[in-house]
Amino acid sequence: MKKNTLLCLVLMLCSQLIFGQTKQDSLEIKQAALDYIESQQKPNPKQMDGALHPRMVKRTFWKDKATGKDYLRETTTETMVLLAESYNKNGDKFPASPKKEVFLLDVSERTASVKLIADEWIDYMHIVKLNGSWKIINVLWQFKDTKLH
Template sequence: MSPRRCLLASFVAGALLSPPRAHAQPPDREGVRRAVLDYVEGFYDGDSTRLLRSVAPFVRKIGYYRASPDSAYRPSAMSFPDGFMSYARGVREGRNHTPAGAAKEIALLDVQDQTASAKLTAWWGTDYLLLARHDGRWMITHVLWQSPPAR
């Protein structure tokens, strides 16, 4: 057998004897997008069910807001479930208002099999979200946000 045929035969034999490769599942981008949508619409509509479905019980939400465009940023933390549910209740009772046509832009930054990150542009500013899969569901574990920057 010629060296070329021998090399070809070795390659074919190696390919046939190699164990089959597991096919990786594509990232669950839609599941991550749904979790972020539940989060923002939970706040917009005052829907505590959507917040409970999309936010991990141990979530950390820290933000920086300004009372006016010319004031300095101030840190703010929102507790879960108390702060989240209080805000949702305020929307339902008319104390908190979502502006008509409020922004709701979701950008998925990275989606892997267990963790993901997303950017949400909402009427209150920008949220950077970290998510993890818990019991088969995507849940938000961390939120870092800020009011819109001065223009």
């Protein structure tokens, strides 16, 4: 039993050396994703700005009502900061206890892939560590009910 415990400990330490992920990194990655959604739930543009890289791009698919064709919609950091300021200003866009689940899909030393499930949305995020801070650089999202697009 002691050999198995020692082996598990050695493997865990080696994985930390190989992949560079620390518990603090995991917490900061998760916090970036939470800042992204929480800044919309309780309007806070500064919180949103802190979570996003200045060159972040958020994308989703949409259907053109006139032609019925699918296309990609893109949103920038600037637009998301403005959205965080105004989207839920009246407090009517989210339930009283909003859902927010963050799943770390893959974490390396300076990059991470994250899945955020929040009420009606699913967001896949790429998060990068630059100058010691984890920032969201890409978001691909969809409604859970894709007919809403």
